[in-house]
Amino acid sequence: MTHARIDCGPRSPLRLIVVGSGRMGRAWLRAVTDAPETELVGIVDLDAEAARQAAADLGRPDLPTAAALPALAERTGAQAVVNVTTPVAHHPVTTEALFAGLPVLGEKPIADTLARALSLAAAAEASGQLFMVSQSRRWNPRLFALRDLLSGLGAIGTLTTEFYKAPHFGGFREEMAHPLLVDMAIHAFDSARFLLGAEPVSVYCEAFNPPWSWYDGDASACATFEMEAGTRYLYHGSWCAPGAETSWNGSWRASGEKGTAQWDGESEPVADPDVTSREAAYDGPAEIAGALHAFVEALRTGGTPMGEAHENAMSLAMVEAAVESARTERRVSVDSVLERAHARAVADERRPGVRAVLSAWDSDSVREALAGRDPAPASALSRTPPTR
Ligand SMILES: NC(=O)c1ccc[n+]([C@@H]2O[C@H](COP(=O)([O-])OP(=O)(O)OC[C@H]3O[C@@H](n4cnc5c(N)ncnc54)[C@H](O)[C@@H]3O)[C@@H](O)[C@H]2O)c1
Incomplete structure (x- = not known):
């Protein structure tokens, strides 16, 4: 997807407004302040006092703050936005920014529903602005190292993630119907797509709540995805798993034609037998600083960064397909989930320009529109070799 470029970098820092000054917003305020290639010019939060307090806590009590974006963007000469609001606000805040001529770097998930995610990808096309989603866990040098190991293992038969933790968050997560799948598993699903260089085809998922759980909804889940080229991606996890x-x-294992790679999610990944990495190690900034750097680079060069909205929407498609499978107790095809989300997006869209983009996508092959490709026969999916 082409997008407007901005002449920015360390010598001409990108002027950014952060929208959302909650827990994660504060991490972004530090990241934007610390990066030599960005300049924080304002904070927006529906709760204007929260924005003022965040500025004060940053040691910048005079930083412009507001409860709404457009006027502050104009007053400060902002060039781009970081959207760290709650998921339900991702769609309205990002759409408003894009059509005000401001590219957006948004927190995960891209939107609260896949239909609104498709609307945002189309809004990026219609406005000609970059919309990138920060999946912070992708920007981890050890995940890149694991991907390099996988590339030495030949075809991958199975990739597995185990995720077992026991956090007591309080608040909304303990009230959600699917806290693990909706709020957390997207990180692992997104990493699986990255590791395999392959997209999801279908999923069978069971979600359940152990008797001792302190969550209202299903805090545990087991999902088996069929990925392109036939690889199975197995995710099992729980958010009420003490010990x-x-x-x-999470903890990862890839079983391939020539061996196995393992990663505990923290230390260096290993392979048995040892396979020499053929690719240069990633040594850029980590986590949200990595996403921020990629966003600035893409604006400067016109390139398409990892996490660009069209690409990232497939990670949310995995979440929605898994939830639907858990609800219906059936194997669910990702294309069917994309098709229904597309129909919903077209029906709900209020902006004519965005509706025109959505309507131009072939409803039978939304994945091709997201990949920027011409439609391919469905049978080709299972023959496609890993792209790396
Ligand atoms: N990458 C990660 O590891 C990670 C970790 C935590 C949270 N997150 C993501 O970050 C986002 C924010 O999470 P959080 O924990 O900071 O939430 P939070 O509730 O602490 O903060 C959200 C803030 O957004 C503000 N807000 C809501 N709607 C708004 C609107 N329309 N305009 C302006 N401000 C608005 C709220 O007033 C609040 O201050 C979520 O999408 C979450 O999934 C990512």
């Missing part, structure tokens, strides 16, 4: 907890990245 021997895995890391926040």
Whole structure:
């Protein structure tokens, strides 16, 4: 997807407004302040006092703050936005910014529903602005190292993530119907797509709540995805699993034609037999600083960064397909989930320009529109070799 470029970098820092000054917003405020290639010019939060307090806590009590974006963007000469609001606000805040001529770097998930995610990808096309989603766990040098190991293992038969933790969050997560699948598993699903260089085809998922759970909804889940080229991606996890907890990245195992790679989510990944990495190690900034750097680079060069909205929407498609499978107790095809989300997006869209983009996508092959490709016969999916 082409997008407007901005002449920015360390010598001409990108002027950014952060929208959302909650827990994660504060991490972004530090990241934007610390990066030499960005300049924080304002904070927006529906709760204007929260924005003022965040500015004060950053040691910048005079930083412009507001409860709404457009006027502050104009007053500060902002060039782009970081959207760290709650998921339900991702769609309205990002759409408003894109059509005000401001590219957006948004927190995961891209939107609260796949239909609104498709609307945002189309809004990026219609406005000609970059919309990138920060999946912070992708920007981990050890995940890149694991991907390099996988590339030495030949065809991958099975990729597995175990995720077992026991956090007491309080608040909305303990009230959601699917806290693990909707709020957390997207990180692992997104990493699986990255590791395999392959997209999901279908999923069978069971979600359940152990009797001792302190969550209202299903805090445990087991999902088996069929990925392109036939690889199976197995995710099993729980958010009420005390003892021997895995890391926040989960624990990974890839079983391939020529061997096995393992990663505990923290230390260096290993392979048996040892396979020499053929690719240069990633040594850029990590986590949200990595996403921020990629966003600035893409604006400067016109390139398409990892996490660009069209690509990232497939990670949310995995979540929605898994939830639907858990609800219906059936194997669910990802294309059917994409098709229904597309129909919903077209029906709900209020902006004519965005509706025109959505309507131009072939409803039978939304994945091709997201991949920027011409439709391919469905049978070709299972023959496609891993793209790396
Ligand atoms: N990458 C990660 O590891 C990670 C970790 C935590 C949270 N997150 C994501 O970050 C986002 C924010 O999470 P959080 O924990 O900071 O939430 P939070 O509830 O602490 O903060 C959200 C803030 O957004 C503000 N807000 C809501 N709607 C708004 C609107 N329309 N305009 C302006 N401000 C608005 C709220 O007033 C609040 O201050 C979520 O999408 C979450 O999934 C990502």
